Amino acid sequence: MKPLSLALAAGLFASVSGAALAAGNACTAGKTLTDGKLTVATGNPAYYPWVADDKPESGKGFESAVAYAIAAEMGFAPGDVQWVRTSFDEAIQPGAKNFDFNMQQFSITPEREEMVDFSLPYYTSAMAVLTTNAAVSNGVEPTVDSLKGVIWGADANTTAVPMLMEIVGPDRDPMLYGDNADVTAAIQAGQIDAALFDLPTALYLAAVLVEDGTVLGQFPADRSDNPDQFGLLMEEGSALKPCVDAAITALTDSGKLAEIEAQWLQEATGVPVID
Amino acid sequence: MSLPPQGAAPTRRAIYESRLRRRSNLIAAGSTAVIVAAIILLVPLAPGWEAVKKSFFNGSVFARTFPGLLEAFLLDIAIFAWCAPLIAVLGLAIALCRDVRNPVLFPLRAFGALYTDIFRGLPVILVIYLVGFGIPGLGLPRPWNSPYIWGSLALIVVYAAYVAEVIRSGIDSIHQSQRAAAQSLGLSEADTMRYVILPQALRNVVPANMNLFIALQKDVALLSFIGPVEIFRQAGVYKSLMANFTPYVGAALIFLAVTIPATRYADYLMARQRGQR
Numbered sequence: 001m002k003p004l005s006l007a008l009a010a011g012l013f014a015s016v017s018g019a020a021l022a023a024g025n026a027c028t029a030g031k032t033l034t035d036g037k038l039t040v041a042t043g044n045p046a047y048y049p050w051v052a053d054d055k056p057e058s059g060k061g062f063e064s065a066v067a068y069a070i071a072a073e074m075g076f077a078p079g080d081v082q083w084v085r086t087s088f089d090e091a092i093q094p095g096a097k098n099f100d101f102n103m104q105q106f107s108i109t110p111e112r113e114e115m116v117d118f119s120l121p122y123y124t125s126a127m128a129v130l131t132t133n134a135a136v137s138n139g140v141e142p143t144v145d146s147l148k149g150v151i152w153g154a155d156a157n158t159t160a161v162p163m164l165m166e167i168v169g170p171d172r173d174p175m176l177y178g179d180n181a182d183v184t185a186a187i188q189a190g191q192i193d194a195a196l197f198d199l200p201t202a203l204y205l206a207a208v209l210v211e212d213g214t215v216l217g218q219f220p221a222d223r224s225d226n227p228d229q230f231g232l233l234m235e236e237g238s239a240l241k242p243c244v245d246a247a248i249t250a251l252t253d254s255g256k257l258a259e260i261e262a263q264w265l266q267e268a269t270g271v272p273v274i275d
Numbered sequence: 276m277s278l279p280p281q282g283a284a285p286t287r288r289a290i291y292e293s294r295l296r297r298r299s300n301l302i303a304a305g306s307t308a309v310i311v312a313a314i315i316l317l318v319p320l321a322p323g324w325e326a327v328k329k330s331f332f333n334g335s336v337f338a339r340t341f342p343g344l345l346e347a348f349l350l351d352i353a354i355f356a357w358c359a360p361l362i363a364v365l366g367l368a369i370a371l372c373r374d375v376r377n378p379v380l381f382p383l384r385a386f387g388a389l390y391t392d393i394f395r396g397l398p399v400i401l402v403i404y405l406v407g408f409g410i411p412g413l414g415l416p417r418p419w420n421s422p423y424i425w426g427s428l429a430l431i432v433v434y435a436a437y438v439a440e441v442i443r444s445g446i447d448s449i450h451q452s453q454r455a456a457a458q459s460l461g462l463s464e465a466d467t468m469r470y471v472i473l474p475q476a477l478r479n480v481v482p483a484n485m486n487l488f489i490a491l492q493k494d495v496a497l498l499s500f501i502g503p504v505e506i507f508r509q510a511g512v513y514k515s516l517m518a519n520f521t522p523y524v525g526a527a528l529i530f531l532a533v534t535i536p537a538t539r540y541a542d543y544l545m546a547r548q549r550g551q552r
Binding site: 111161162185 | 329330411416417499504508515516517
């Protein structure tokens, strides 16, 4: 009788202490900004297909869905996830952060790694060429040779700039802009022929923002020496990093990450490859 | 400074004044030293100093990015060089429009007033966006839709409005009696303006215009918003790739290396002008 009651008591105790923690697993305890809550940052605005309708709390859109899956893996209920908005510059500025992790297609690079922490990658993106049907009928072809000769644009805050130099090596210096909206404005004004984006963003811009827009083709991720891998950005030396990495590993192993990717980014598979 | 005559012993007054001068020099040096020491000693004690130093004053990032920034700054200088003369010409034309006294030409006068009202009232960046993306969006063929052309035009129309107001203030500062005198000598209205009013007016406003051109030198960086990769944009690219703000500090130093001497020169011109009056 005695061992049994001891075991019962131990079981009871365990369940009580489990309830007292309320949210988060053993790993995350005391490591988040607010105990029992997970604060996630996204862009302002956040674009489809990363976040649907600029509403990350809906769980719709690739990054929003991944954030909730990671949260669940770390023991946070959907109700315990809070969202904040930051720009890229706010994400990398020194000093205390207002988020536990920041998720807005941040590419992992060794230089950035010196200043902030990145999780394991949750997505590896191909790069794609956004252009207009008018440019295509003017003779822009999906070959590197043809692409060298056009006037390029890119978002200056992304790793598209070095990618462009590495993969295409355009003849003329590219034009650089502060955000997606300005790049599309320049395409619309005929000031640039093509722009380099990660593939899902290019598909969205071509379908929604650029009038007469089209995605000419993609450079697969393995084309580059430093493929564009997205990671969650955390404060340098973040205590939460091991927990997040464990959650991403678990999601990758269980196939859940691939499932979310298939749900939100499946169009990305149908784009022709540029030689 | 009135020095005592050669060979004569300094007067008691001179001794007193030099003692006073020495004393205030000492106090000024002392208080400056205290402030500088406080900054040097206290700022690094702030808990976040290491992080700030790493992300704003990072030696290795600075060394890697500075040459690229200098190269990008050449574009700033080029944009400034082709904008400045056009601004001077357009500004003068607008100022003359505003000074037209012939009733038939009143529309010119109204245009001048409207022009300065509009372009002084708009933020520069707004004009750059509207002109730089808007006009080429109308469907102009290359190379006429270049952001260099339309971005420069935006800078020119905005700064011409400021320059026009400065020149007009110079024209207004020339007393009415000079016009009367010129006319009594038989000069036409145009000749009065050209040979009597403008030479004096323009000389009076040189320092004020210098200040505007120093401001223009900085605002050239706004053209980066519509595509040209000048120093500000280049610094932004480095910032993004390295997640480090040090390139901005490098860009700031390059700007200061140009604007501080220019500002001192404007100060010197102003002081000299005061001396002449």
